Structure formats: C-alpha cells, structure tokens
Amino acid sequence: MVFFCAFASAQNDSIVSTVNDTLKVQLKYGLRVGGDIGKLVRSFVDDDYSGFEVSADYRLKPKLYLAGELGFEEKNTVTDYLDITSKGSYIKAGIDYNMYQNWLDMDNMIYTGFRLAASSFSHNLNSYNIYNTDQFWAPQYSVSEGRSFDGLTAVWAELILGIKAELFNNLYLGLNVQLKMSVTETEPDNFENVYIPGFHKTYDSSGIGVGYGYTISYRIPLYKKVKE
Amino acid sequence: MKKLSLLILLAILTAHTGCERDDICPGSTPTTPHLIIDVFDFENQESKKNIFNLVVAKGTESTILPGYAFESKNNLVLPLDTKANTTQYRLIKNAKVNDNGTPDDTSDDVIEGNYDVLTINYSREEIYVSRACGYKTIFQNVTLTIEDDGDNWILSQQALNPNQSVEDETTTHFNIYH
Numbered sequence A: 001m002v003f004f005c006a007f008a009s010a011q012n013d014s015i016v017s018t019v020n021d022t023l024k025v026q027l028k029y030g031l032r033v034g035g036d037i038g039k040l041v042r043s044f045v046d047d048d049y050s051g052f053e054v055s056a057d058y059r060l061k062p063k064l065y066l067a068g069e070l071g072f073e074e075k076n077t078v079t080d081y082l083d084i085t086s087k088g089s090y091i092k093a094g095i096d097y098n099m100y101q102n103w104l105d106m107d108n109m110i111y112t113g114f115r116l117a118a119s120s121f122s123h124n125l126n127s128y129n130i131y132n133t134d135q136f137w138a139p140q141y142s143v144s145e146g147r148s149f150d151g152l153t154a155v156w157a158e159l160i161l162g163i164k165a166e167l168f169n170n171l172y173l174g175l176n177v178q179l180k181m182s183v184t185e186t187e188p189d190n191f192e193n194v195y196i197p198g199f200h201k202t203y204d205s206s207g208i209g210v211g212y213g214y215t216i217s218y219r220i221p222l223y224k225k226v227k228e
Numbered sequence B: 001m002k003k004l005s006l007l008i009l010l011a012i013l014t015a016h017t018g019c020e021r022d023d024i025c026p027g028s029t030p031t032t033p034h035l036i037i038d039v040f041d042f043e044n045q046e047s048k049k050n051i052f053n054l055v056v057a058k059g060t061e062s063t064i065l066p067g068y069a070f071e072s073k074n075n076l077v078l079p080l081d082t083k084a085n086t087t088q089y090r091l092i093k094n095a096k097v098n099d100n101g102t103p104d105d106t107s108d109d110v111i112e113g114n115y116d117v118l119t120i121n122y123s124r125e126e127i128y129v130s131r132a133c134g135y136k137t138i139f140q141n142v143t144l145t146i147e148d149d150g151d152n153w154i155l156s157q158q159a160l161n162p163n164q165s166v167e168d169e170t171t172t173h174f175n176i177y178h
Helices: A002-012 A037-045 B002-017
Strands: A026-036 A049-061 A064-078 A082-098 A109-129 A147-168 A171-185 A208-226 B035-040 B051-058 B064-073 B075-078 B086-098 B110-130 B134-146 B156-159 B174-177
Touching: A026 A037, A026 A171, A037 A049, A037 A208, A049 A208, A064 A109, A082 A147, A109 A171, A109 B134, A147 A208, B035 B134, B051 B110, B064 B075, B134 B156, B134 B174
Parallel strands: B035 B174
Antiparallel strands: A026 A049, A026 A208, A049 A064, A064 A082, A082 A109, A109 A147, A147 A171, A171 A208, B035 B075, B051 B064, B051 B086, B086 B110, B110 B134, B156 B174
C-alpha cells in the first residue's frame, strides 16, 4: 500500500522523472515445511486407512523450488475374495515451478512439479477365498491364516499440479493433484502390489497412479532478495 | 502452460474412471477350471458316443449337477471341490424316475438306473489371478477312479497326459469309454 501511495503521489508530482526506481519489491526466501491435513483427516474418518505426510520446499530462484515429501501409509484393501493390509513409507524429491505471476510482493503459487519417488513396503494377506464361477461345491476353499510379503520396493515418477495460497504471513494452504507413472516395483511371488504407499492404488491395465494432497505449510524466512 | 495443465488434469480424471473395471472379475478371465471328460465308444475307441439319459449327482447325495439331469452327453464338464483333495460323482446311465406310484408327489421320487461312482483325486495349488478375481485353484496329479461295483457301464478311462493336471479349460483332460 505504501508503494501505491508513493506511486500515486509521485505521479501527481510531475517533476519527479525516475518513477520506476521506487518500485523495489522484495521476495522472501526460506524453507517451507508443512503437513498433509487431508491424509490426517482421512486417517480419522476412514477405518481402512491411516497415513501422514510431511513436506518441505526451498526457494532456489524466484519461480523455482526444490521440493520433497516424506510419508507413511497403511491401507486395507478388502474385496469379496481378498483381504489385504499394505503398509510402508515413501520419499519424494524434485522441483516445483511457479507458473503464476504474482502482484507486487504477494507470494501465491499455481505450480507444476516433478518428483522421483520411492517406497519401501509390505503386504499382509489376512485372508482369501478361492474364486470359482461354479458354486456346485460351495463354499470354496478359504484361507484365514495370514501370509506376509515383505521387503518390497517401488520407484515411480510424478507430475504435480497444484496451488499454494498465503493465508497469513508465511502460512500457506495448498491443494495439489498428482499423476504417477510406475518405473519399477518388486513383484511379490504369487501375489500383486494392489496398493503401494505413496503411489496409492495400482491398476491392472496400466502403471498409472493418482493422488491428491491438501497441505498446510509454514515458511521459515531466511533472507530477502529484490524481485527483478 | 494453461493448455498443458488442462491436459494433465484430463489425463488424471480419465485414468481414474477408466480403471474401475478392475473391481469386477471378467467372465473371460480363466479362473478355477472344470474337469473336462470326453466320452467315447469302447468298441470303436476313435468315435464319440453319447450317454443317454445321463444324470450326474453329487457324491452320495441326491443333488443333481445343473445341466446334467436326464441329458444326452458325450462331453462332461465337472466342477472340482476346492476344499478337499477328492471329488466324487455318481453317473447314472439311462436314468428313470421312480415316482413310487404317486405321480403328483415329487418328494418321494427316486432316480433309478445303473450308476457308476467316479472318484477324482488330486492335489491343489492356489494361484493369484488379479485383484478382482483373487486366487484360483489349479489341480495337479489328477487321477480318475471308477469304483468297481461288479456292474460298471464305464469300461475304462484314460488321462490325456502323464501326471495329468487340470490348469485350464482349453483342452480335454480325460477320456472315458463305454
């Protein structure tokens, strides 16, 4: 607002000729840390899910951020024939690029991001029933003693589209959607990775996964630089 | 950039809705297989021969296998029990219904005819199919035994392969001769 007034008064004063030099906007640089409140809420609401994710980004250039996430998820997948608990942790690292042209010193983002992500996880097959189209000898064989598949890993790449809005000074609310492309995963013996922590549900037809995030984050300001 | 963003969003949305079919096990997916038996003429072992008025019943019970009530067949497709290592059927040739003199009352009806007891022994293995279908059972070292009752109409049987397994329904597994 001070700049507006200065600008306005400067325009009124026709003698001053170097108007542009008075408009020096400073950008904040620092480490922004946050958590996914969407996953937190879902952990309370959804009996079959618990998970949390912390995220951080660091501003490298006015529009470029180094970004990463660290998370944990546990998910039950229950169908008529399978009852599976998948759990594990994941890490994601990459960049965010702000596509939004901010007005003066405002600091909001509409961004695209790229991540490389890896997960270490396990499944517990709690129970299963044999699938049979013919029910003449029903019920079918069912197994209820657990069987575990440990030491599994997965690597994938991720495209992110999101927004981050500064609600109060240094406090941000963010929303993003993620498109994941599987690179490699350990195939369990006589089983399948139906859910990968961080990657979420897998699909038979493709190596594509989807996700969303609802984050709150706080920027720890370290230094300021003049906006060019 | 705006166009690119829209494209990505569209890709995400279609990826999500396009894959819901993963939740239903499609009928075309091979799951737990049936035992397939071809029926041949004992006198002329190259030619198929119908069994007339065939009834196939479960073990020692009177439950009739659907599709096998007084039918003419030269090909049997029998489900195997996935809970046990043995499945037993009674095959009744030229079956007749004895209504015990009460044609209107079906509760005391008895199926009569020459029956042979077919015992199928096997070992089982559970194989993962998909998230929608879960696991299927395949059967290995399958053997057919026709219990000797002194009046057998099934005269012999033969597996098509050594250590016959029943893993799919693409080919016949056994031949029987009568």
